[in-house]
Amino acid sequence: MPHQAPYLAVADALRVRVLAGEWEIGRRLPSRARLAEEYGVGRNVMQRAVDRLIIEGLLEGRAGSGTYVRTPRERLRMVRSWHREHRGSLALSGREERGRAAAWDAHSLVRVPAPEAIAERLALAPGDLCVNTQYEFLADGQPVQLSDSWEPLAVTDGTPVVLPERGPLAGKGVVERMRSIGVVVETVVEVPRPARAGRAEANLLGIGVGDLVLRIERTIYDTGGRPVETADIVIPDVRREVVYEFAVDVRP
DSSP: OOOOOHHHHHHHHHHHHTTTSOOOTBOOOOHHHHHHHHTTTTTTHHHHHHHHHHHEEEEEEETTTEEEEOOOOEEEEEEEEEOOOOOOOOOOOTTOOOOOEEEEEEEEEEEOOOOHHHHHTTOOTTTTTEEEEEEEEEEEETEEEEEEEEEEEHHHHTTTSSSSTSSSSTOOOHHHHHHHHHEEEEEEEEEEEEEEHHHHHHHHOOOOOOEEEEEEEEEETTTSSEEEEEEEEEEEEETTTEEEEEOOOOOO
């Protein structure tokens, strides 16, 4: 049987002590050097063990101060359910959620050349023009989700819905906006991937650099299979548990 990595064994031992209340919430732990000496391991092993407990949300590091027992935070459920969705970018079930996003900030740029990766997702040539909209969703004044949305300008150019958050259907979401110009959405594809927050994301979400986030690559297609929008959605793992809900097709 393979042996457990040393840092995992140390993390397990520290976790037991933290959960047993050896150090009270808000209390600073002994230095990592002292803990490394206590457990007879190198500082790198102790660093990895502590980092693991920080990722799990048991501890928090404070720059220039040390490592502290973190105040427990409630992790609310986010239900992604396209058949219930009204906004086209944040799918939440009000029946099952508390702390749901009630406001958002958005900033759109028109005639932005599509980067290569975005062009591939939208079946465009690199450099084809798009509308790029950056979203920050808020719940109780706290940021809970980011979204970086791209729509091909060729689809909406010259229409009243070229800007997602302006015009007669401002804030109504991709489905309703596209329907108003004769484009019927049929399929949504989401690819979720765990990741770590970069500095810009951490600043916007109020979390630590390197904290766990869920990145969702979402692309929306019309009835002809044409991509009409793609977005990169970022959700802080410490605040949200993401659950997918699907409608059942009862047709024979």
